Amino acid sequence: MAENRKEINPYEYVEHFFSQTGLLVSMGKKSEKNVMALDWKTLGELWHIPVITVAVAPSRYSFKLLTEGIREFTVNIPSSNISEAIMVAGSSSGRNTDKFQEANLNAIDGKNTKVPTIQDCLLSYECEIVHETKSGNMAPHHLFFGKILKAYASKDIL
Numbered sequence: 001m002a003e004n005r006k007e008i009n010p011y012e013y014v015e016h017f018f019s020q021t022g023l024l025v026s027m028g029k030k031s032e033k034n035v036m037a038l039d040w041k042t043l044g045e046l047w048h049i050p051v052i053t054v055a056v057a058p059s060r061y062s063f064k065l066l067t068e069g070i071r072e073f074t075v076n077i078p079s080s081n082i083s084e085a086i087m088v089a090g091s092s093s094g095r096n097t098d099k100f101q102e103a104n105l106n107a108i109d110g111k112n113t114k115v116p117t118i119q120d121c122l123l124s125y126e127c128e129i130v131h132e133t134k135s136g137n138m139a140p141h142h143l144f145f146g147k148i149l150k151a152y153a154s155k156d157i158l
């Protein structure tokens with residue numbers, strides 16, 4: 001099936017990025033992929049490169065994959081067709097559930113990352129982790145900074 005999306009500049013269409021819950025995909029060394037719901041995210045320029053920063057609590061299975069697995073992630077903003085995936089991704093853990101299967105999500109192989117993006121999303125970003133840090137007193141979350149290698153927008157919002 002032809003992909004209903006186009007490559008974009010990472011800074012385009014960001015109103016959808018900021019206004020909606022995302023789906024964060026990560027992957028272990030054995031190519032086991034996982035998805036979690038993600039509200040705490042930002043996008044901008046750091047160190048002269050386009051960067052997405054995600055805040056992930058150490059208790060998440062996703063945290064283990066981000067720290068011990070492939071040092072990449074993708075952020076995907078779901079279209080209304082797959083919005084129910086947010087509840088699946090945000091209320092169960094990849095430790096004991098294949099959430100791609102559970103939420104009926106289709107993965108699209110990354111062009112620049114091993115970690116896939118998700119079909120039927122308004123926006124998707126392939127990112128390589130370039131830095132990480134504890135978030136300090138604000139929350140126990142850990143911040144992962146991902147250099148944006150590719151960005152896509154659904155043709156429905158172009």
Ligand SMILES: Cc1cc2nc3c(=O)[nH]c(=O)nc-3n(C[C@H](O)[C@H](O)[C@H](O)COP(=O)(O)O)c2cc1C
Nearest residue numbers: 036037038039040056057060061062090092093094
């Ligand atoms: C709408 C929504 C937004 C969420 N945003 C975040 C977030 O920004 N950071 C985070 O660590 N957890 C967030 N969560 C919680 C995780 O998605 C949830 O704990 C998930 O089950 C973790 O899955 P995992 O164990 O497979 O990584 C959110 C949950 C929901 C429902």
